[in-house]
Amino acid sequence: MMMQMQQILSLFLVLFGSVLVISSDQVFNDDVLGLIVFKAGLEDPKGKLSTWNEDDYSPCNWVGVKCDPITNRVTVLVLDGFSLSGHIDRGLLRLQSLQVLSLSRNNFTGAINPDLLTFGSLQVVDLSENNLSGSIPDRLFQQCWSLRVVSFAKNNLTGKIPNSLSSCYSLVTLNLSFNQLYGEIPSWMWFLRGLQSLDLSNNFLEGEIPEGIQNLYDLRELRLGKNRFTGTGPQDIGGCLLLKLIDFSGNFLSGKFPESIQRLNSCTFLNLQGNSFTGGVPNWIGEMKNLEVLDLSENRFSGWIPKSFGNLDSLSRLNLSRNQITGNLPESMVNCIKLLALDISHNHLAGPLPSWIFRIGSKSTYASWNSFNKRIPPSLASVSYDGLMVLDLSSNAFSGQLPSSVGDLSSLQVLNLSTNNISGSIPVSIGELKSLYILDLSDNKLNGSIPSEIVGAISLSELRLQKNFLGGRIPTKINKCSSLKYLNLSHNKLTGSIPAPIANLINLEHVDLSWNELSGSLPKELMNLTQLFSFNVSYNQLQGELPVGGFFNIISPLSVSGNPLLCGSVVNHSCPPVHPKPIVLNPNSSYSNSRASFQNRHHKMILSISTLIAIGAAAFIVIGVMAVTVLNIHVRSSMSRSAAPFALSGGEDYSCSPENDPKYGKLVMFSGDADIADGAHNLLNKDNEIGRGGFGVVYCTVLQDGKSVAIKKLTVSSLIKSQEDFESEVKKLGKMRHQNLVALEGYYWTSSLQLLIYEYLARGSLHKLLHNDDSETVLSWRRRFKIILGMAKGLAYLHEMDIIHYNLKSTNVLIDCTYEPKIGDFGLVRLLPMLDHCVLSSKVQSALGYMAPEFACRTVKITEKCDIYGFGILVLEVVTGKKPVEYMEDDVIVLCDMVRSALEEGMVEQCVDERLLRNFAIEEAIPVIKLGLVCASQVPSNRPDMAEVVSILELIQCPSEGQEEL
Template sequence: MRIILVIILFFVCLSSSSWVKSLSPSLNDDVLGLIVFKADIQDPEGKLSSWNEDDESPCNNWVGVKCNPRSNRVSDLVLDGFGLSGKLGRGLLQLQFLRKLSLVRNNLTGPISLSFSLLSNLRVLDLSENSFSRPIESEFFRQCGSLQSISLAKNKFSGQIPESLGSCSTVTLLNFSGNQFSGLLPSGLWSLQGLRSLDLSDNLLEGEIQGIGGLSNLRGISLRKNQFTGGVPDGIGDCLFLRSVDLGENSLYGGLPSTMQKLALCNALVLCKNGFTGELPEWIGEMRSLETLDLSENNFSGQIPDAIGKLQSLKVLNVSKNGLTGIMPESLSNCLNLLVLDISHNSLTGDLPSWVLKLGLQQVLFSDNGLSGSMDSVLASSTENSRRKLVILDVSQNKLSGEIPSAVGDCSGLQLLNMSRNSFLGSIPANIGQLKTLEILDLSENQLNTSIPLEIGSAISLKELTLEKNSLGGNIPNSIGNCSSLMSLSLANNEISGSIPTSLAKLAYLQIVDFSFNNLTGNIPKQLANLVHLQSFNISHNQLNGELPAGGFFNTIAPSAVSDNPSLCGSPVNKSCLTVLPKPLVLNPNSTDATPGTFSQSFHHGKKILSTSTLIAIGAAASIFIGVIAITVLNLRVTASTSRSAAAHAYFGGNDFSQSPTTDGNSGKLVMFSGEPDFSTGAHALLNKDCELGRGGFGAVYRTMLKDGRSVAIKKLTVSSLVKSQEDFEREVKNLGKVHHGNLVALEGYYWTSSLQLLIYEFVSGGDLYKHLHEGSGGKTLHWNERFNIILGAAKGLAHLHQMNIIHYNLKSSNILIDSSGEPKIADYGLARLLPMLDRYVLSSKIQSALGYMAPEFACRTVKITEKCDVYGFGVLALEVVTGKRPVEYMEDDVVVLCDMVRGALEEGKVEECVDARLQGKFPAEAAIPVMKLGLICTSQVPSNRPDMAEVVKILELIRSPSEDQDDFK
């Protein structure tokens, strides 16, 4: 009530200046203004809890508030990173003595009001890193008073920068970067003679850069990543105090004006990604203070000038992706402070300079030139200390030759080594395994001709290993399984033999494997099917044999990736794998055993073992035996059919799935997307209640087993009267069968008759999320990291569905399955597509168990059902996982809706209390609270206010980053 009275008093004060003068400052100005400001925004983290309207002054203990000790009036309001949201109200107008207003890194929205110009004493205005939007009013800066620093960076402002900006004659810092400002720059900008720092980067500004010479006090200018055209104005040479110039990523052209050489204090000149032409000028050597020179991705030609060696302070030189020719000037060896040298993607020639590693460089990038010579002399002439400093060495796509020197193993700090597309020969140095920080090793397209060293397994940080297109022999070393971070492994087009090592199955992050065009033999280790991140596995053109691994990525492997392995079998190579049987027992007439009729399992080469009459007799006996078995089976079928339902009979057809497309009541069509339709206990599974896994709105699910021992889950649809025709049903199911993602339950096949439809899924062994959260599955409580991974995994799976234009419609915790490694997999997606029409009332009746997850638009016929319905369900799911509470809880005399409960707690600053009590404080608040906020955003009543799932994934990745290494939450 008191807050309401304060707000009423505030508006009365605004309307009557006499009232303002009659009230004491402690009541009508600072306290009043700040309380009204607080009432207009949301403070979910309770950072402003110390602001109390009962205090006579805010100068004692109000957080973020600083006062002038003489006047006891508020001078600074700094609320950076407080997590505030909402729009700025007029409460701040009461702070008449405010000199600094900083609201950086919040989530404030809306436009900024013209009334801010009434803060006549304001010197610093910093609203960067918020979500302010819309164009700025044209007169906003007309009365900018004594403003010295203005930062609106990293918001969503659009439209033109107002011409009134020219009125801010006292401004020294101007930062409008990271917005969506467009159009021409205001002409008055160039009259701000006191301006020292100007940053308009990352916008949509256009036109020519004119009048820069008028900013004679300018220290730094960044116009990077806009759409400016024309050349660099000559007037830039009049800005003698310039220390930093960044005009990169525009559409500037022409040569560089010679007046730039007057910028003797400039230490950073960045002109990359433009259209500049001509030769690099000799006068560049007069800019003696340069530490960074980036002229990359232009159209410069000619040689690198000798004068560049005068730049004694130079640390970064990047002239990559131009048309430079000639040799590298020896004078560069005088740049003793150089750390990064990038001359890649030019047409430079000559020998690789021997001095290049003497300088203690951290990054050497010489790729795609015409450099020749060997690496021996370069490494030999460097010191051990300089080799240790090297982080990136890229000499790829040149004309280098000789052996790779063993001294490369002394570069202990290397993270990237790329020597591909040269003429290196001989062996890969064994001590390359000493490079414990190496992440990328590319030696492809050379003439290396020995085996891969066993020591490669000691390079434990490797993420990419590329050795393709050499003449390497020997085996793939088992030790490679020690490179636990490996994501990409390419050994294609070599002469490698032996088998694929089982140790590859230990590489949990492996995504891309290419062993094509080698001499590999043996079986493919079945353990490779457990590599959940595998995206590509090319073993074509080898001599591998046996059956492809079953499950995981190998269920969908492309035929081209396994082609030209004559003894390989499985569905992708369109070749059935024969069952391995014991050797037949045959009568051996040549046996020396005294007992007639001795049986033997051996054959004698060149001798006829069985006579023709014997073979005929055996054949006749076999025919009689098979006939007896067939009659027995038929009798058993007849007996069994009397006790089975008609639906079960239609399903099994005598336990013989038919591949026929007929759809009569006695036979059906079974299709498996990968492998043979080979069931061992299918009949028992669907007739035995013990094998039932559960029931949902679309049908019951049973577990059964294939003859290879692999379990599958079979969903028996109970919406037969609504299911589409066979043709439509098969088309939709086959489309769903093409959906593959690590966080989605894979659809492996289907069965159709007019009266019965079955969907065959991979079996996920860990149970569903609902049981883990609410029924204590296994007596174990999910810790925070497990919960977060479930939320993130579900988001990724849902985002993939939406990318494939598939709406789930039925997202809930019981449809999130947990596999043996704790990874979530979304089930039951896309089933509504099997219905002849999407009637939301029919659909609602089928998924009524999803109460609490359903978006409000389901209740309105006129609102289109879109992916945003899934986003709503995901938001509820995220809240359910964090809080451990059901979407709707029925109490004795009340009904608690989870979304409303969390939203209320957020408004009261008590949202942290909503986290599942079973976590007992073992969770990072900096992650749990943002996840709950995200859940509330996803459950917005207005569909357009909900983010896309791709955006949700990005937000979750950002939330995860600060706390991903916190073991306390496991």
């Protein structure tokens, strides 16, 4: 009996072992199969997943894969930065033991699979820095009890924060930043008591930040910046005693910020930049002794800086710029010995600049646009510290001489003392600053000559000495500054000839030597400067023939005007022939008379050219009007021949109804079912017409849910694609969602009538805000900059999606209630069978001034560079408040030419809209104007990409953060 039991037991063990082997094989097959299925749906351009072989027994040695050493199940999948693209496939659902899933910094697209987090053991999910879209599925977090880290940052996700997150009680880190989420922060967020890091920044979240945040006892980092939050901020935030980082920047918070913040003794980073906080800077901030970064910039703080700031001995970065702070910096701040970056620019500070600024070891000091006076601090002359990299004291009232010991600041990279009352000569010690790449001493009272030693600053990229009283010659060894890109010596008293070695500065882009007393001829070698964008030598005493070739073939006559003895085709003055013997001049002739006679002849020449341009422009417009008329006749005749379901005469009532004819028409709304509030018969009521454009008429209509929409009736029906192609293209456009694009909500189709349904923006178009005399709103400079940046972001997104707008103009840019711009009419050309020239010519008149030169040439390929040209004109229109083309009684003013001429004459700031009453940031306005001119270049290849434009604008917007981000 015992022997029989032993045999049965042995047989059972053999069978059980077989089951274990089968189960183990099944496990391996599930993990291998799941990963291979996942890989099959991907593009792997760098071959990162080449080790993933479907014939392998186990995936545990594959790149990016880790397994549990006991069970050999896959527990970790990390594929960060592998350049993978495609969808996140369901194959990953087979990895039932997965604990860490990290797919960041790739190019995954599509929506997030709602079943992705069904693994019971998943702890970390990182899908950041991809191109995922759609809303976050609410059932995604229904089994999230083990989740500790979730990051969906830097995608294109929309919708609200899903309520299912409220059950993720183990969550430690939640990062949903840099998406397009909207709505309010749900109050349940403060009951995730394990949260240590919360980042919801750079979204469209709004409303007041709810109370109850004090429940997050373990919270260390709170980032809510760059949203639309209102109110004063959570008053109970002081209950989060472990908070080290607080970022509320770039919102609409106002009033006095929460005083409970003073309880946060562990806080090292506090950023309230870009809100509307008021009152004095609280004295208790000085008691937050662990603060390392404090940014209160771009608010409405007033009063004096508290003396208690001297207690912040750990402070490394302090930004108080763009407020209404008065008084001076407290002497107690000499104790802030770790301060590396100080920005107090754009305030009302006055008096002498404290000497301690140059003794604390700061690497960058910005004190521009205040009312500091007296002399340049004498302590600068005796400073022993050489770590200062940026010193900006521009736009104050400093006087006296620049001390020679400035040359001791061996690490200095930027020195800006422009727009002060500094006198005396330029110290030769400037040449000892080997790291200096920007020197701006413009708009002062400097005299003497430009020291030849200045060429010792071999890293110089920008040299600005304009608007002084400098005399003498331009240093002949200027070519030693081989990195020089920008040289402005205008409005001085410089003499002598332009040194030939200047032609060796191959990186030169902008040169302005106008309004001096320079003589001699222009070096012929200047034509070899291939990077040259502007070269202004007007109003000097230059003579001889202009260089021929390169930039000088397209140079503006205004850039060389005021030099009556210059000759060449540009100035319409032929050069005299070479005589075999000297010419004897009549000693009785008057030089001044001959000069006046020449100027009269020159004026007549310019007048005749202007007349020809005006005549040509008028002819071009007439041709455009004729083209529009012919097209309209063609479209109307086509529509009259079609069996249209609408009788669009009179009030445009419908001739039949959908109740009587099931094939009447197809109305599709992308966000769900909708209907017209007053019935379909009011869909195209003429009384509701709000605009007309190159593609159709626009009406305003109210849906049954009370939501207003704009409806565009397309007037190019005869050119529209088939219904299938039309609907396919419209649905693609409907999926395009961006903060700076007008959202396409739906469409209506019949064979003879096509309607596009857009979101309605009551504030109207940019054109209306800029040019309507009855408009009560005068756009501030801050709003204008916001509009320019928003347009750039919207257009950059379109180009990223391979969409060319073709018809960019101020009437196609709409403004929402927060003055955020939204580009409309994008992608409509995709509805046509081809880019027909008759369609383009139908817009000649409406888009006059915005159209790139290449539109006039049939053989040139139309690219996104055409949009960039139109954007450049829009930038100039926003800054100047003037239309692209304006007609006077006897003249035609082209905005682009006018601004370019003003730039060359050094008077570009006078182009800014006079309605701003000089209340604008000149250090932003001038670079923005220059960027607009670059975008509107006649040569397409010279225009930057829109992504580059956005980056440039963001740098312009925060000039004080160019070296240190505060």
